[in-house]
Amino acid sequence: MMGDAVNETLYGRLGVPVIVNAKGAATRLSGGVLHPEVTAAMAEANAACVDMIDLHAAAAAEIAAATGAENGLATSGAAASLLLATAACMAGLDPAAMARLPDARGLKREIVTIRSQRNAYDHALRGAGARLVEVGLADRFAGAGIRDAEAWELEAAIGPKTAAVLWVANAKARPPLAEVVATAHRHDVPVIVDAAAELPPAAKLRAYIAAGADLVAFSGGKGLGGPQASGILCGRHELVMSAALQMLDLDLRWGDFDPPPSFIDKALLPGLPRNGIGRPCKADKGAIAGLLTALRRFLAESDAERTARWQAPLDHIRAELADLPLRLVEGGIPRLELQLADAAAADRLYRLLLAHRPVIHVDHGELDAGRLHIAPNCLAPGDAERIVEALATHWPRERRP
Numbered sequence: 001m002m003g004d005a006v007n008e009t010l011y012g013r014l015g016v017p018v019i020v021n022a023k024g025a026a027t028r029l030s031g032g033v034l035h036p037e038v039t040a041a042m043a044e045a046n047a048a049c050v051d052m053i054d055l056h057a058a059a060a061a062e063i064a065a066a067t068g069a070e071n072g073l074a075t076s077g078a079a080a081s082l083l084l085a086t087a088a089c090m091a092g093l094d095p096a097a098m099a100r101l102p103d104a105r106g107l108k109r110e111i112v113t114i115r116s117q118r119n120a121y122d123h124a125l126r127g128a129g130a131r132l133v134e135v136g137l138a139d140r141f142a143g144a145g146i147r148d149a150e151a152w153e154l155e156a157a158i159g160p161k162t163a164a165v166l167w168v169a170n171a172k173a174r175p176p177l178a179e180v181v182a183t184a185h186r187h188d189v190p191v192i193v194d195a196a197a198e199l200p201p202a203a204k205l206r207a208y209i210a211a212g213a214d215l216v217a218f219s220g221g222k223g224l225g226g227p228q229a230s231g232i233l234c235g236r237h238e239l240v241m242s243a244a245l246q247m248l249d250l251d252l253r254w255g256d257f258d259p260p261p262s263f264i265d266k267a268l269l270p271g272l273p274r275n276g277i278g279r280p281c282k283a284d285k286g287a288i289a290g291l292l293t294a295l296r297r298f299l300a301e302s303d304a305e306r307t308a309r310w311q312a313p314l315d316h317i318r319a320e321l322a323d324l325p326l327r328l329v330e331g332g333i334p335r336l337e338l339q340l341a342d343a344a345a346a347d348r349l350y351r352l353l354l355a356h357r358p359v360i361h362v363d364h365g366e367l368d369a370g371r372l373h374i375a376p377n378c379l380a381p382g383d384a385e386r387i388v389e390a391l392a393t394h395w396p397r398e399r400r401p
């Protein structure tokens, strides 16, 4: 009976186990579970054909309205948005430069980055042909002091080859964005903000643009609740336009190219570039429809309503396991913190949850401190119960208070 039921599902037929994703919207765990309205929009979009420039222009208008930016682009993810942002800052509106990337000889190709903000996603910037120039010393993270990169260091690193300054949004990021923007703009250098994982709160959709950022990248598949491979790039009209020109399929005659100028202003171009460096960043019509639907749902729900919705399964787990040291950690996305005796105990429980059926993935980013975390935003219906059962089975009894 059970076997038959399993074989009636797509993942069952493929022999791919369905997991409980209590880690959050990680790419390696397939992101989250999409709301039925989002999947319905994706299916509807995929049932008809459109001119992709029309769809992208409509998406641009919605993204601009949601972010307060002049222009917007739907991409295949925040990393794609970062690659396109870099390519836009390097090539501007010059189709010959677009055609050459990632060969950046003769172009402004340096992206000034703050050493303490370096992360795995800067591959996306290098992929466009940029060179990263690091500034600052993260003494406060090394335990050697209290300081981090400062605006004067940024200023010293900006020169004639600087294409942009990158700022990775995070509550701990230094220098503050206002100082970075003021410094970069003094030299007419644009600021790219990586805000991939900063939603919610919803106010962040507008905050970086309002603070003067020239280009901002958001993930569609994280807090926004869109398709896993979707993202937003928003910002200044001509930079987003350059990004779009380096991503879109423009295999058409110049005379037949007629985009709305609010998205791509043909009057600013000498001709049409061919498939550019951003071609692998393309979002398909289903992903765009899913992203825009998720964006509308995100804006329609208040932060308080969203938090309450996410907190409900965490409250349920806590109520069912009242004898365990589970603590609610508030923040953009609330989490349940499981405090174990030490790192070894946390590692044991982590591995027992991975050996459980269904497999339970929790966040083990603070395992060294003996802590595991449960995130609510990627749980499917019934997952809270599965987590209760797994924790009741595997939590070390001798450690219970």
Ligand SMILES: *Cc1c(COP(=O)(O)O)cnc(C)c1O
Pocket (backbone or CB within 6 Å): 027, 076, 077, 078, 079, 080, 119, 121, 168, 194, 196, 197, 218, 219, 220, 221, 230, 231
């Ligand atoms: C997740 C993340 C990205 C990549 O986002 P995708 O939408 O998965 O491409 C980039 N930068 C930061 C800081 C992130 O957290």
